[in-house]
Amino acid sequence: NAGVTQTPKFRILKIGQSMTLQCTQDMNHNYMYWYRQDPGMGLKLIYYSVGAGITDKGEVPNGYNVSRSTTEDFPLRLELAAPSQTSVYFCASSYLGGENGYTFGSGTRLTVV
């Protein structure tokens, strides 16, 4: 049981490049979330999904896209990377949403230069 797996762990992007952050969970959780963590700012919700085929915007969705074709996978796509997207990104999953607590992935540290 691996829990929530995120790849890559680190990445440096040039301005304008694109990339996909991968997130996979093996706990059969329906709810999945993407957060970004900036120093001193806590975790901000980017997108979330309550099941395969269903996604919705969080607090800071601009510049990102997601898809949820399977229960296990919830990739986050960055198009036209900007320095403001330099952050640590955490994927999380939950059985029935936040009321049951989250299981977090190990994070992806992204730097846009």
Added chain:
Amino acid sequence: GENVEQHPSTLSVQEGDSAVIKCTYSDSASNYFPWYKQELGKRPQLIIDIRSNVGEKKDQRIAVTLNKTAKHFSLHITETQPEDSAVYFCAASSPGGGNKLTFGTGTQLKVEL
């Protein structure tokens, strides 16, 4: 939407002393309040949580209290140890809309020898 405020942003205590971190929330419908501990470079880990039908919960040296009327909740750590040094986040769960967690901005706790 939900707004969670957390204080203080930094807290330094002597080993063996107690530490208290306080949070307030805005949405009276929020009903689940977890606390996460994040060590440097690691993912957030759930350490304790409380639901809206309970006023206090303890787990060894850690306790959480909830005042629904005032919409605030607190984390209490007694007999602090160096390994308690970390960033602590409070969060509140908003019913509906993915049951997502809204996080506070974090408290850097340093336990000094």
